[in-house]
Amino acid sequence: MATTIKDIAKMAGVSAATVSRVLANKEGFFGSSTAKKVREAAAKLGYRKNTSATELVTRKSHDLAVIVNATKTNFSNHIIDGIQAAAFPKDLNVIILYAGDFDAERQRRAINTAVNRSVMGILLLSVEVNDDNLDLLKSAQIPFCFLSISETDESLPFITSDDEEVGYLATKYLYQQGHRNIGIAGINYKNAITGELRLHGYKRALKEFKLQENPDWISAGDYSYESGELAMSTYGRNTKLTGIIAGSDMAAIGIMNQARSLGLSVPDDISIVAIDGTELCEIVQPQLTSVSQSFYEMGTLGVDWLLNKDKKVTKTITPIKVIERQSVKRLTGKNSF
Amino acid sequence: MATTIKDIAKMAGVSAATVSRVLANKEGFFGSSTAKKVREAAAKLGYRKNTSATELVTRKSHDLAVIVNATKTNFSNHIIDGIQAAAFPKDLNVIILYAGDFDAERQRRAINTAVNRSVMGILLLSVEVNDDNLDLLKSAQIPFCFLSISETDESLPFITSDDEEVGYLATKYLYQQGHRNIGIAGINYKNAITGELRLHGYKRALKEFKLQENPDWISAGDYSYESGELAMSTYGRNTKLTGIIAGSDMAAIGIMNQARSLGLSVPDDISIVAIDGTELCEIVQPQLTSVSQSFYEMGTLGVDWLLNKDKKVTKTITPIKVIERQSVKRLTGKNSF
DNA sequence: AAAAGCATTGTAAACGTTTGCGTAAAATGT
DNA sequence: ACATTTTACGCAAACGTTTACAATGCTTTT
Structure with a gap:
């Protein structure tokens, strides 16, 4: 039903591989005339990339999950603003998941959706996880970082005020x-x-x-x-x-x-x-x-941390005044x- | 790297198909003894389902996208609470995407992520879409509904106060x-x-x-x-x-x-x-x-509407007082x- | 005792994309 | 004129699931 790259391939008279390369903008792997044909066909057919297929084969995602607890305080928005601001230029999509207040089950589900989608990173906004959920978080090979919360466990990364x-x-x-x-x-x-x-x-x-x-x-x-x-x-x-x-x-x-x-x-x-x-x-x-x-800053530093290759520093302190x-x-x- | 259904199959001495059936709880398609073996193997291996693969083959998602604008008002939380409450028992994961305030580009990206993931429905929280983005929304074959906003176009579904x-x-x-x-x-x-x-x-x-x-x-x-x-x-x-x-x-x-x-x-x-x-x-x-x-109610009605098969009613009014x-x-x- | 039904499981195709490898043609060097 | 590199593209496998269909062995029916 939905148009795929094969449809485009057919219309443009090229192979699906070429379509993929053009659409992914793999510079130097296609000629400009084919590129045009492909793009035109894609536009005409209203092509929409299937993220599932892409993620399945590439095993990576451009999504960054933010798990927030339905908190009674109200600073989350500021942190999220910071996250958005830092994520946008890096072409990361921010998806926000609510975990209940201290509801372990909802928390588990939120973590699970993030993990099962193999997002590129998880930011937890002032959520306290129990041991099971922490294991869940660790067992997935996905970087995560706590925001606006202190941790005693030195191995857990977090960004917050002192x-x-x-x-x-x-x-x-x-x-x-x-x-x-x-x-x-x-x-x-x-x-x-x-x-x-x-x-x-x-x-x-x-x-x-x-x-x-x-x-x-x-x-x-x-x-x-x-x-x-x-x-x-x-x-x-x-x-x-x-x-x-x-x-x-x-x-x-x-x-x-x-x-x-x-x-x-x-x-x-x-x-x-x-x-x-x-x-x-x-x-x-x-x-x-x-x-x-510095809530906004916690957000920006959070995505910086996720993007940073060497995850050496586990504790980051943001200024207060x-x-x-x-x-x-x-x-x-x-x-x- | 990550364990797949095949690893479980090997360990439990069954086929991948059976594993799939057990894990998806397709009642009546497997024996209880195999079920136990499979589940144990899955637990031991720390199996985590790959959502991309599932969604790729089933062409459907259990995710429901909520697009909110980074609004200066503050009722969004109430609507989102309502959405969560209605979605939870139906085993739907709610993923929230921020569209900028009236930033068409950010809006487009939010809609795109939702659409490309072929979520089962999209709820738009007091966001006004421009024509391009509306087309985007329509062209995907995904039900959507505006919340907390009135529309003149009779064909657009929305739920809000009068x-x-x-x-x-x-x-x-x-x-x-x-x-x-x-x-x-x-x-x-x-x-x-x-x-x-x-x-x-x-x-x-x-x-x-x-x-x-x-x-x-x-x-x-x-x-x-x-x-x-x-x-x-x-x-x-x-x-x-x-x-x-x-x-x-x-x-x-x-x-x-x-x-x-x-x-x-x-x-x-x-x-x-x-x-x-x-x-x-x-x-x-x-x-x-x-x-x-009635913000909370807008949320619950929103997911009801998405779940409802016959999408005849386009305009729903929630009470005010x-x-x-x-x-x-x-x-x-x-x-x- | 043959036929029919059922419970349980396996086989294999399919979903839509990416990408390593191969190759033909074109461009470059000598 | 030939060897070499580059460019542009196709082929086909792979990603991890689900599910229609087939196959197996049982149980029940007649």
Whole structure:
């Protein structure tokens, strides 16, 4: 039904091999007059290359799979933008697959589709894989790289912010603004390395600045709006906290809105610094001061890494910085010392 | 290199055909003892099916392509969630392809990858295709359907809200709340049907309620935050407007923030109703009253449509409703009559 | 006990492309 | 004028599956 190179061959009066060479632009393997005939025939017949056949024989793909979890945060788009931007000039098609949130089965299926199609590389966007799926990933001989997530296993390649530093920097910033009672909320430090590291950085800063660590001020969550809300209502109206670090922009907004519900004003009564720094920080009022990550860059570096032959470096760190907006108040006087 | 069905056949002492049948679970075509042998061998060898080969011979795919434009709005996720939910039980893999914003070339490439892979169907998420790309889409014998966008061409299948009604309903709601000077902003009515229809609904409502139409109150845009901001600053501090319809949630937020910058309070000085009704409406303060669309449902209906054999119905309308939150003030007294 | 049906398996062709090899003609060198 | 290289192209195998058809041995029916 669909036209094949044989149809073109017949119409152009050449062999299928020649058609293939012309259409693949194998320079120097065909004459210009035949080339024209072939191309005209192809156009006339509305030829469409069959990717399956090509991939079957060449055993390689021009597709790059991105597996994202249906996350409640919203920076994925930025990373994907970066990936697209880097992939486009290299003529790579980016295909995006959703893995459920922490649904192992959906995750497995996503990895499987990527692997069975023998894509040229797999980028995993803030997805935590379980051991089975990791094996699956490894057993296929396809390069893969985690993005926006830290791994402890030194052999696993990943590109992300220095998460320990993220936690440290946020804390330090609040400290420098005069805050002494600093909480952290909405991060998952229970079974995810990224969260652990951030918490660790937070604690390191506390120690360095000789601030007391209060377990009640550390509130676990899943980076969602709701976990921000929840944390803030647990802290309560009369909290001693003057500054809170939020695991994500969404969590920060949850905190802020809940604070407001409690009759607390941001930043006058309570300061917030968000981790991520997406556009959400700017559309909300007051705008959120953030420790901003380089999401776009994670994307571009991700495809660079896949394209790079010698996969020696496994850990790549992208820059972070605090962007001052309006959600942190500078404390002076007795509050600060 | 990678293990094939033949390797399994050898190890299990059967033919490749049998292996194929077992692995594809063609019930009634193999004995249970051979089945076990085959499956064990497959597991031991770490067999992974080659999708290209399968698709080549069967000429069909279990993949469903979703083409989304890198939109500045944010409801795509909801539609995609719906698609995933409907596709999962049918064992369809959803692969998502980004087309640039209005970049015809990127669009072409996205369509091409989908078509060349002969996916079983294509869903286009609020993407407007040009004529060439439409031809491309049609010439492939693959069912496709537009989501979250209206089409005039009766032969093109699409699933979306009744856009004319969206505009009408938003206007009517504001009217019922006592507003008489109603503007509309951030929608693209210049070269997109969706926007045209909404504007038309708006005008119809004005006419029905005998309100005057003022060209200055109709502000074109692209549904973005920025276009909301811009519209509001053009309206200015001393606008006669009491109510504004925003093309999207993001646009609504842009309007709201800009209004605030001008010293106007929402909803006391100016009311806003957003079109879309995503979670953004709820995280912002005041929360945005919206004409909410059924995005999730568009997704599920989309895959239903693709799966449906007789593709007779080309136009499917999903429900809309206004969700009252906090951004619209009820006007009484002299303002309203 | 022959005929017919069924369950199970194998054989081989087909899907549409790429590419190593071979070859004829044309171009180049001597 | 002959040897050599280059250019342009065809032939045919290969990629890993699926599946129509045939073949085998059983079981059931009559």
